[in-house]
Amino acid sequence: MLDDIKKDTQTRMAKSVDALRHTLVKVRTGRASTALVEHLKVNYYGSDMPLSQVASVSVSDARSLTITPWEKPMVAAVEKAILASDLGLTPNTAGTTIRLNLPALTEERRRELSKVVHGEGEDAKVAIRNIRRDANQQVKELLKEKLISEDDERRSEDDIQKLTDKAIKDVDDVVKAKEQELMAV
Template sequence: MLNDIKKDAQARMGKSIESLRHNLVKVRTGRANTGLVDSIKVNYYGSDMPLSQVASVAVGDARSIIITPWEKQMVGAVEKAILASDLGLTPNTAGTVIRLNIPALTEERRKELTKVVHNEGEDAKVAIRNIRRDANHQVKELLKDKQITEDEATRTEAEIQKITDGAIKDVDDVVKAKETELMAV
């Protein structure tokens, strides 16, 4: 039972870290990354489809993303979706190829984005601490129901704390790496 609680907590903390990584991909760093356009939905014959399902997305060079719709008539819909997104990028179209030029970030914008990255990291830490609280609560319930001894409960809570410390260190590492990437010119 106690091992199940620890494994569940560790798995959930791992998912929180993966969620943080996924969220940080969307933060623009001045370098082209296909992850920037992952969240864009395109109106494809009346239904909203992810951009990756209606076009090929590739990195052209360090500062541009090239989008090639699979159907010629989808070029306009893809352009509209990019303009409607919160990326703040203007598509340049040449025939059926759409190019997104990623402008260099100003120092002020880099600092703003660093704050966003820190906030995402704090949210992930809060989620991890909530998972720790839930796991400790389950251990206390087992102790209250006299299914485990106090020594087992204390030992398990200490192990859960070690798992939590490791997860928070991972969050700090992910945030630090993204911050370094942002501040690199």
């Protein structure tokens, strides 16, 4: 029982760290990345579809992306989705190819993005602490039902705290790495 709780806790904490990594991929750094636009939703004949399902996205060089919609009428819809996004990028269209040029980040913008990264890290830490609370609650219920001893409860809470500390350290490492990537000129 206690092993199941610990395994579940460890799995959920690892998923929180992975979710943070996935979220931080979308934060723009100085380099072009297809992950920057893949999450955009494009109106595709009345329904919203991810950009990656209506067009091919590729990195043409370090500072630009090339988007090629699979259907010619989709060019306008893709442009509209890019302009409506919070990316602050202006698409350049040549026929059926859309180019996105990523300007160099200013120091001020880098600091703003750094704050966003820290905020995402804090959200991940809160999620990890909530997972710890749920696990400790399950252990307390086992104690209340007299399925485990108080010593088992204390040991389990210590183990859960160690898992929490490790997950929070992982979050800090991910945030620090992303911040270094942002601040690199």
